[in-house]
Structure formats: structure tokens, C-alpha cells
Amino acid sequence: MYQALLTRRYLTSKVMPLLAAIAVALCTAMVLIVWSVMGGFLAMLLAQGSSIIGDVAIAYPVIGFPHYDELIEELVQRPEIEAATPTIESLGLLAVSSDFGDDLEPRVVQVIGIRPDEFDEVTSFRERLWWRPLGASEDETEDWRRKEENQDAMARILEEGSTLSERDPVTGVAEPAMVIGIEVTRNNYRTPEGIYRPASAFTPQDRYTLSVLPLSRRGVAIQIEDRSLPVANEYRSGMYDADSKWVFLPFDMLQDMLKLSEARRVPADFTPGEIFEGPDGPMIKRPEATETVPARATNILIRAAAGFNARETEAAAEEVYERFAQNHQGYPLGPTWKENIVYVWEEKPGLKQFIAAVRKETGLVLVLFVFISFTAVFLVGAIFWSMVSEKTKDIGILRAVGAGRLGVAWLFVRYGLAIGIVGSLAGGALAWVIVSNINPIHEWLGETLGLYIWDPSIYYFTEIPSRVEPMKALIVLGGGVLFSALGALIPAARAASMNPVKALRFE
């Protein structure tokens, strides 16, 4: 009973326990911030990724595969699959207007041909179109989407982005348009609050030239195809890699530009120079396109149905694809290829290695910081050692009035636990405040000290993850309490083993 009373009094009347609690708080906050940001980054990557590119993909890059609509029809029959859509992906070059002079600046981009409505069902495309009416507000004058005079224009731009078309205001004729990532042009200034403001030109009013390079089935370049297209809207996923590279185009248009649309060809068994008997004598047989090459898509993106995870959906897609491939023997692919063709989104080539690296990096950084935080054990130990020395006479008094060795030891362990609880709670609160405001803090550090730690070009996201997960907080706080109690153990044992008579005579 006396332990509770003394713990309370020692906590509130000494500077040293305050120092120990601060040490625990800082260590706890440090680990929690690192874990929240790095773990949050990974979680964000995993959560965002599937919503941007679907849960499962069937992909055969460059060459593509035909009969994709038939495949989609079969796919959506499965209960595991909610929706599926074909896409075409290719590298491209986008010439964008510059803030410096009249020259256009080329950007290497990832061109994605989509059917907007279907693509939206799989990836929530429409939700990510940036320019949209958000309702007039005088408080948010920085945000163009809230300006009263922009509301009608924003509604039209949203509609145009959703359909990948732009209507001529004079003639009323619609023409195909593209949607580009909000970081592609670098003409948008992002405020610390995360609002994009056009620095000079408003991109959706502009017209840019997009060039792509169609390849033959043997991988040989055919000829550069380019189109001058208006920008219907801009796209923001929050993943820097996507926002700085992606350009969306109508599916049919990109298919046509990449020579992936339906075509007729000369049969493969045609022999050049063959002579046949014509009505007016012998004639050389002319090549005639009698075969039809079906249109192709490079990807089919699939969204898992509610209640099914990506792995279950992947298994279902594999089964469907296997059957599909057997029905189309010879062209384009055999069933043995399915392992490389059907994958869950996080196994997408390039992304898979990146996610694995992030997982390892997160684990490594966490282990390092836990090691660093282990110094709290020694810090608390040193502070408690000194406190036991200071409290030697008190220990003698307690023993004289009947306190046992275990009781005295428990007093200091309990005291360590109390400091751990106070320190961990304070550290948790500090971490929560910092993590919750990490983006404004980061902006402030950048503006005042020029210190930008989070580079979106490296970390994918334009914003630092800013959420503390309760389970993580619980583990870190528990660790803080444990470390503190561990630090108190040896001093507590020393207190318990003190000779009470010597302790009473201690000066």
C-alpha cells in the first residue's frame, strides 16, 4: 500500500523522474513516428495501389492479346469478380507548354488507353479527377474548385474528364481528349494544404501533342504516331509515380495509334512470286489480305467482388484465362503462360520489387529505432540508480517500520512502471500530434530551413502518411512501459538488498 502512496509522491516531487519520463516519452514518440510513417507508407501503397490499378491484372505487354471482350464476359460471370475492363499501356512522349518561353517541353509518360466508364468501375477513376466543382466557399479562395465563378466550368471539365472528350464551345462538336496526371506538366503549384493552383496556364484549356511508338509482333518499331489532343481534366491519385507520368486516352484511339486495332493481313502461307494461269495467260499471284487479325488489349484490370480478396480473385481469373487460352490455341498465348500473365496488382513487374524493398526497409528501420530506444532502459536504470542512492535513508526507514525486501523492490519497479506509463502516454500523445500534422510540419521545415525530408519522387506519395494506428500505438506504448520497468529492475534489486542499519546511518 505504501508503494502506491510513495510512487505518487515521488512522481510529483522530484525532477529526476521527470527526466526519466521525458527520456521514455522521446523514445516512444520516435519509434511510433517512424513506424507510423514507414508502416503507413507501406499500408498506403497497398491500399492505394489496388484502387488505382485494380485488384488483379491479366497482362501481356506490348503485343497484347485479342478477344479481350470475350474474356471479360467470362470473367464477370465469376462471383469473385465484380468488374473487369481492357486497357492498353505504352510509353509515350507528351509535349507540354512551358512557363519559360514558347517552347514545348517533352515529358516521357505512361499512356493508358481506357474505356472511362468501365475503368471507373474497376479503379474509381472519376473520383480521382482533380478539377471538379466543390461548392462555392469564400474561405477557400486559394482553391479554384471552390471559386463561385468557376463552378459551372468545373462541372463541365469534370464531365469531359469522365468521358475523355472535349466539346467545342462554338460548334458543340465533341472530340477525343486526354486526362493527364496532375504533376505531369509541372504547371500546378501545390499549397501546403495540398491544394493545387495553376501557376500560370490552366492545363485543361491546353492542347498537347502525344507521340507513341507502335511495335510489330517481333518488337520492331513501325512508325511514330502522334496526335494533338486537348486536355479534358487532370488526375490525382496521390501516388507521385502515377501523377507525374500517367496520361489517359480513349481506348480505341490508343489502340489505333499502336496498331492494335482489328486489321486484315496476308495469310502466313502466302508464297511470294507464285505463278498461276490467268485468263490471259500466266500471272504472278498478288498478296491479298484475306485473314483478320483481331483487335488487342495489353491488360485486363479486374476488381474483386465484395467478400473476396485479391488472391481468391486471382485464382478465379487464372481458371478463366486457362479455359480462354485453350479455346484460342496458337494465338495469342498457350495456357502454360498463365503464371506470368495473371497476377495480383502488387506483383506487377517493378511494383513487386518496390513493395518488397519497402517492406524490408520498414522492418529494418523499425529494428534500428527499437535498438536506439533500448537506450531508455539504461537511461532509466542510471536515473533510478541515482535515486536509490538518494533515497537510501528512506529505504532504511521503510525496512525499520516493517517493509520487506520484496516490498521495497516492488516500490522501485512500480515507480519504473509509473514513469513508463506517464512517459509512454506523453510520447504517444507527442507522436500523435507530430504524425497528424506531419505534412504541415514538413512544409514548414522546408520553407524555413530548406529541409525537405520526404521526396515524393522517391516515396511515391505526394503526402507523408499521417495516421497513427491504434494497434501500433498500443505495442509501442507497451514497449515503453516494459523498457522503463526493465531499467528500474537492477536499482530495485539494489534497494532491496540494502542493509537497513547501514541505510539508516547513511549520510
Add this chain to the structure above:
Amino acid sequence: MGALLEANNLYKTYRMGKVRVPVLRGASITLEAGEVVAVLGKSGSGKSTMMHILGGLDTPDKASSDNAASTVMFEGNELGRMSGAELDRYRARRVGFVFQFYHLLPELTVLENALLPAMAARGRVKYTHERTELRARATELLSSFGLGERLKHRPAELSGGERQRVAIARALINRPDLLLADEPTGNLDEVTGAGILDALLAHRSEAGCTMFIVTHDPKVAQRADRVVHLRDGVVVPEGQPEAV
């Protein structure tokens, strides 16, 4: 009156660096229940060491020079055979200590200091159960020592005499059978010391408390039932010069 405590042939040697300093050299004493015994002797004669051994805070050396065992019997039970936990209980319930320098815990209030042995002697549940009675007893004791208005004060806010009265209340809180006081007036002026002695003796009748008072002060000795002299670690037999 029967013997409450019987200490026989106590030996104790301390090490001071490489030197062995014998403090008790075969001291024996018997304390009758309810008596007040004053122990006089020069500095280093072993008075405080004897008090610590009788109170179970220290142990006598196991093998004495004449091969007779050092024993302390309390109500027929030998302290040397008690476990650590039993000795803790002995100190908590049967013995009360009063020290020359009060030895109060500075972080606790007057009332909490007085209640400290009550907390140490009881588990959390039992203490909580008896808390009201114990607080009433501590308040009553402190009030009887004129400290009824100072219950929430810290030791640093009290005079020396007041601190010693808190220490006496603390020693009496568990109604001990044996009160061991080490120079209880040694750090106080004559008037305050007399007051402290009055307070101490006023409670002698309570539950037949036996008092063992270590002192230099002949005035304290005069008020005891019996005076014992210690010289060179041995109790001087009655009738010898030091005993007069």
C-alpha cells in the same frame, strides 16, 4: 511481569576497511513486559547496535568467542530462526522504532508518516478495509501529541520536537509490544526533550508497552523503571560503579 524479550551473549563486530571493530562482546539483557529500561553508555559502547539487534533490524554474529550462541528470544521465539518475512512482520507489528534524527519520509505528510507502519504491516485489501479506523487512530495519537492541526503538513514544516512526536506516533500506530528509542531527546533542547519524554511515557500504559530507551541523558534515565549500563560492549552488572 514475565520476560518479553531475552537477549543472551550478544556479539557484534563491524568491519571498517581492513579493521575489525568489536561493538558487542557478550551483552545480555532481559526486558520485562511493560517496563521502561534506559540504556546508558559512552559513544561506541554498543547501545544502538543492541537496539537494532533487539528490533530485528540487525543480527548478532553467529559464533561468539566463548562458543556460546548469541540469541534473542521474543516471547519464547528466537529471532535468529525467523525467516526474512517473519522478521519483517515482527518489526511491523511487535516493535516500534524512534530514532534520534526522527527519520520521517520528507514526501509524506504528518498523517501519512504516522500511518506508514500500518501500511507496511497490512496488504492493500486489509489496509483499505481498516483504513478509516487506522486513520482515526493516527489522528488521535497525533492529536494527543498536540499535532492535530498539523496532519497535512510535511516534516520540513515542523520543528524538531514536533518531528520527534510524529516519529513516536508512527512507532505506536500498530500498538507494538516493544518500543525501541535511540536517543529520542538527543537532538532537542531540554524543555522540548522533557515534553517528548512525557509524551513517550504517557503511552507506556497502553497495551503494556515495553520501552527500551538508549540515552546519554541522566534525566531520561531517572524516569525509567530500570537503568542498564553498557561498557565496551558488555552490560555492567548492577552495583558496579557505572551502574550507580
